[in-house]
Amino acid sequence: MEGTNQTIVTEFVLLGLSNYPKIKIIFFVLVLWMYLIILLGNGVLIIVSIYDSHLHTPMYFFLGNLSFLDICYTTFTVPLTLDSFLTLRKTISFSSCAIQMFLAFAMGATECVLLSMMAFDRYVAICKPLRYPVIMSKGTYVAMASVSWVAGVLNSVVQTSLAVRLPFCADNVIDHFICEILAVLKLACGDISINVLSMAGSNFIFLVIPLISITISYIFILNAILRIPSTEGRHKAFSTCSAHLTVVIIFYGTIFFMYAKPKSKNSIRADNDITDKFITLFYSVVTPMLNPIIYSLRNKDVKAAVKNILNQKTF
Numbered sequence: 001m002e003g004t005n006q007t008i009v010t011e012f013v014l015l016g017l018s019n020y021p022k023i024k025i026i027f028f029v030l031v032l033w034m035y036l037i038i039l040l041g042n043g044v045l046i047i048v049s050i051y052d053s054h055l056h057t058p059m060y061f062f063l064g065n066l067s068f069l070d071i072c073y074t075t076f077t078v079p080l081t082l083d084s085f086l087t088l089r090k091t092i093s094f095s096s097c098a099i100q101m102f103l104a105f106a107m108g109a110t111e112c113v114l115l116s117m118m119a120f121d122r123y124v125a126i127c128k129p130l131r132y133p134v135i136m137s138k139g140t141y142v143a144m145a146s147v148s149w150v151a152g153v154l155n156s157v158v159q160t161s162l163a164v165r166l167p168f169c170a171d172n173v174i175d176h177f178i179c180e181i182l183a184v185l186k187l188a189c190g191d192i193s194i195n196v197l198s199m200a201g202s203n204f205i206f207l208v209i210p211l212i213s214i215t216i217s218y219i220f221i222l223n224a225i226l227r228i229p230s231t232e233g234r235h236k237a238f239s240t241c242s243a244h245l246t247v248v249i250i251f252y253g254t255i256f257f258m259y260a261k262p263k264s265k266n267s268i269r270a271d272n273d274i275t276d277k278f279i280t281l282f283y284s285v286v287t288p289m290l291n292p293i294i295y296s297l298r299n300k301d302v303k304a305a306v307k308n309i310l311n312q313k314t315f
Contacts, residue, residue, distance in 0.1 A: 002145075004306065008168070008169060008170075008293040009094060009168040009169070009170075009172045009187075009272055010090050010093065010094055011091050011092060011093050011094060012091065012093075012094065012097050012172045012173070012174050012179065012184075013089060013090065013091055013172055013173045013174065014080070014084050014090040014091070014092060014176065014177065014178065014179075014186075015052065015173055015174060015175045015176065016081070016084030016085065016090060016167045016173050016176070016177050017047060017084070017085065017177075017277075018091070024083070024085045024086075027085055028082055028085040028086065031078060031081060031082060031085070031281070031285055032082055034285050034286065034289045035078045035082075035285065037073075037289050037293075038070060038071065038074050038078075038285070038288045038292075039071060040290050041067075041163040041210060041289070041291075041292030041293060041296070042067035042068070042070050042071050042288065042291065042292050043067075043071065043305060044292065044296075045063060045064065045067040045292050045295065045296070045302065046064050046067050046071075047070060047309070048302060048305040048306055048309060049063060049067075050064065051060070051305075051309060052305035052308065052309070054285060054301065054304075054305065055301060055302075055305055056138075057117070058121050058136045058141040059121055059122070059125070060136065060301075061141055061142070062114065062117060062118045062121060062141065062144075062145060062147065063118075063295060065114060065145050065148070065149075066111065066114055066115075066118070066291065067292060069107055069110055069111055069114065069292070070111075070287075070288035070291055071288075072103075073103075073104065073107035073108070073111075073284065073288065074284065074285060074288050076100060076103045076104060077100070077104055077177075077284050078284070078285060080092070080100070080177070080178055081177040081281070081285075084177050086254050086262055094102075094164075094168075096179075097161060097174075097179035097184065098163075099178075100178060101160050101163065101179045101180070101181050101184060102156050102157070102160040103180075104178065104179075104180065104284075105155070105156040105159055105160060105181055106152045106153045106155070106156035107152065108152075108255060108283075109151065109152035109155045109156060109202070109206045110148050110149050110151070110152030110153070110187065111152075111251065112152075112206045112207060112210045112252075112255070113148040113151050113206065113210055114145065114148040114150060114208035115210065115214065115215050115244070115247070115248050115251065115252075116209075116211075116213040116217075117141075117144045117145065117147075117148055118244050119213065119214040119217040119218065119241075119244065119248070120144075120213070120217055121136060121141070122221060122240065122241040122244060123217040123218075123220055124136055124219055125239055125240065126185070126224050126225065126241065127220050127221060127224045151206075152206075155202055155205070155206060158198065158202075159181060159195075159198060159199065159202060161186065162194060162195050163184055163188075163195060165183055166185070166188040166190050166192065166195070167188065167189050167190045168187055168188060168189065171187050171189075172187065173187075174187065176277055176280070177276075177277060177280070177281065178280075178284075180280055186198045190310050207252070207255070211252055214248055214252075218241075218245065221241060224237070225237045225238055228251070243294050243295045246294050247287075247291055247295075249288070250287055250290060251283065251287050254279055254282050254283040254287065255283050282301075
């Protein structure tokens, strides 16, 4: 029987904030409010990027993908989180837990790659403006976005497959809001060394490499901006990528801290659950909420497109 799944657990119990009943209602209201903003803000960005012909560019195509990804990611996680705030004992089947773990991991990995693709787009736009239409053709940026999605899904297939093959013998209480992969690994009663090594490789491919790519892109971008003679020209050039840079810092800052920490069987099982919960809540709710706010507030084209659509609907 060695190498086969000897799981006898058929469902998991999501503990959520059961140990902190006084703050559950507060967090329910806050998370629900942020989720509505996520749906509204990202939905508006998708609509304007589709219906406004002035926004049919690579940057807004990537932004539309990012908004769609944020909506999907939060829709897979937030409703279950909200439900856990209202119920004393939230249960989820083993198969549903695996599906949620797969979707959450796929969306996170896809966003990492997608942000690096957006950085490359900004690099070409600022450092090679004359060749931008040729380099970033429609076929190119559609393929770049497709690679982001495919890579994220394939990575999630590997990580989720390794996780569900582990034996889960008795303990079925997940001390988290959702079926987050690190929280699930804590319950395994077998050797998780392969999972640790696999996640270390995944961290390098989907966190370190995209981060290096983004850093290199912005080194060239900064060098190009500093060579612009006028202050107004430098400000205009930097404003085209400041929103993306802000999103990268917020997203990578939280997810890198969560998944790039050194992992071992002992550290996986360490008693740092409450910290991991709030870090997960931050990058799964707060970051998707901030994305449309950052892009819309610092982008005149988006604000103009929203006004045009509203005027047309009103008329």
